[in-house]
Amino acid sequence: MGKMQKKEFIIRGFTQEVIMGKNKYVFWGLVITTLISALDANIMQTASPTIVKQLGGMQLFAWIFVVYMLASTVTVPLYGKLSDMYGRKKLLIIAVGIFTLGSILCGMANSMVTLVIYRGIQGLGAGGMIPLSMIIVGDLFTIEKRGKIQAVFSSIWALSSIVGPVLGSFFVEALTWRWIFFINIPIGIATVLCLIPYKEQVQFKKTYIDYKGFFLFGIAITLLLLATNVSNPLWYAAAGLVVLLIFILVERRESYPFLPVSLFKNKGIFRTNLFMLVYCVSFFGTSNFIPLFLQEGNNMSIYKSGLILLSIAVGWMFGSTPAGNWIIRFGYKKLFIIGSFITVFSGLALYIFVQDISYASLFMILTVQGFSFGLLFAVGTIASQEFADADIKGISTSLQMFLRNIGTSIGVTIMGVLINQAANVVIGMQNVFLFALIFSIITVILSFLIPAKTPAAQAI
Template identity: 35%
Template sequence: MKQPKRPLILLAVMLAMFVSAVEATIVSTAMPSIAADLGGFSKYSWVFSAYLLMSTVTVLLYGKLADLVGRKAIFAFGMLLFLFGSLLCGLADSMEQLIAFRFIQGAGAGAIMPIASTIVGDIYSPEERAKIQGYLSSVWGISAIAGPAIGGVLVATIGWQYVFWVNLPLGILSLLGIVIYLKEPKRMERANIDYKGALFLTLALSSVLYLLIEGGVSFNWLSTPSFALALIGSVFMFWFVKAERASIDPMMPFEIWQNRAIRYANLVSLATGILLIGISSYLPAYVTGVMEQPAAIAGFTLTTMSIGWPIASVFSGRLLIKIGYFRTSLLGGAFLLFGTALFVFMQPGFGPLWAGMSSFFVGVGMGLTSTAFIVSIQSAVSYDKRGAATASNMFMRNLGSTIGVALLGSILNSSLLNRLNDAGSSLSLESVNAILSIDSRAKLPEAEKQALQEALAFGLRNVYSIAFLCALISVLLIFGLRGLKGVKPDVK
């Protein structure tokens, strides 16, 4: 359908993407302060996992509903739920409450990015999409500069609560723009919502998530709880696949995976989701706790990633037309390898500039690959499957992040415990809270502070080693895209 207000719709989409991008950078920057205030460093991973779990599960459901019901209604529901969750997060006075409210926030977030990207796919042709990525990517650059800077100021002045509340006015403006200006064709068919698939997927991922986060910390990996959780997750995942194959309108239409562009782009997104969350979630803790830098500097090290991302996305749109999907994606994979390798070799004495440079190269890699994947996927399917296809890619990246934050959080916690035990220290995981703020760090005896910093640096080096392995897997998978030339005519 012709859209007479395309510029205004694009502006609303950019605001929605800004809200999503700011959420990632601000919360990561504020987490050391939140942990120091609310306590519970052992639950650090759950703040990200709760959000990612719900956004991962709901992204497929929202994507399918957007095809069945319409983009506007589903986007509005998701945005309102996200904003309600953001309001509650700022009111939390314990880590447990914050985690519970992040579940609500994540349940709404699943609609924002995939439907915003789908709307762009609807109102622009493939050739225009490749070029419009420059505008969309500018959102990440602006949020990269504004997000951590604003977050650092808010944390240092009026409190971390406002890093959640900053979403409210921008989200409302975006919602009004989409509701007022987006015109959609009338839909006569009755929507068949795949509630059974959503339930099975939620239970499967929840079981696996709990196993990955608490395994090696609350119980041994080779123990009855571990085997029970693995079995429960496997059974529910089997039922999910079975339900999807039997459903009239499945959340995940498996036939789209037969398309090579979608299959390999989604597998790469799974691997990059793991490495991305490993860096963005824990880098502020390294810079704040080990390098002893303030929150604003920790935010800067994440800012460089988000600056590299949009810059690369602008070039990616042009490269897609000139050299094709495969070469553009392979170039992005090379940058991911280089950036994660720099993290593996990072030492506390290298300072925040090294961390920022490493983040920048990872951002370049993400910008080149993610833009190529979205454009290629949306060009490979018709309008009535574009929402589900776009959501499938978002789902795989979110799934990677969900698995990644749980797995890497478990690796970090177990590494910390082992390091502290090997050193003969009586310090616990909760002791790490003390090195995440200037005031509490100053009260620590020098020996304890050094032991905690060495343990945290050791644990995070293990995390970055896994991120490098995921980058290597991504490069190998990208070779599956060989032969895809470039932007093709739209599929109707």
């Protein structure tokens, strides 16, 4: 090897090492982003009663959660669209900044009205944090590694569902509830510092943004989501559907629509998104009610009933970690079929044995179901990125996450009604499992419609 070749080789190797080093810091930045999102959602569940007691305004209690959900859900597609134009790094730093600012304001709130407003600001930031993190993962890492990284993120969410309430109780009892918001300040700063070394290699294309379409879309989805959180939902649902129809009519005439037409003409993206929407309506939301079922139906302690959710985390890790390698080996279609069948069989076991199920048996079944969750969510996220062209990868990824949120909201709302109308929580839970089982069977049918490979992979 000549001197020039040797020198070039050393420089190239050093450059790759530097990039990997920087990617490591970016990875930890994304982990921290996921952590603050997960902790915020779970800490609030514990601290909110104390907050209302101190600030007053019990009639606004639900809006602490509703306004956050609305803001964080509606803005997801916009963040994805903007990231395709201006880059993921800038948008993620802005999203973390907005979230941190909202956290500071929430910690300083002196009334329920101001707290609700500030929670909305928090939600505007939160809407970009998780989707943009997933998009950056798609830009930086190979398909094989993405499943493992998603397993880490999923484990953070699962563990936060247990750690969050405990941490919330500590802040409320030992310090003040305001620290559940102020704790986000150093975490937000750490996230930004980790992202600074990140140099994006993707070429971004600046295009026209259809803000008219975004606002119509946002209003329609807001009304539909409100229909799941108010006592008289019909008017909200009807109004939401009317605005959604107007959105579709307006977008058909738009040269550069907010949601690109290619997203719906692409069979891989469209069918994968439809699958994930229906899948999230089914069993994904049942984990919200299982601790309640154990507490009310089996007189179990709060901590033991919460620990049952570790089963889903364990299963999720085993399902998502090898997902990238399995995609290369088996393709998308087979994995969607296998994952949906596992969900059906584990769901059938939950429905049949729910009345006399032991804690150990429930743990085992939920572990199996968690495996299918991890597998399908990892494969679904990767599919939304790999089926999409480079210039719409951001909006494609964020659209799927948006549809997951919508599906989960619909499913949880219906499940809540089924439990509330049942004679007792055990019968209510059985009705919930039956409802979820029916929708999971639909996902089995949909799984057979998903392409096995991306067009690029088929051409090889």
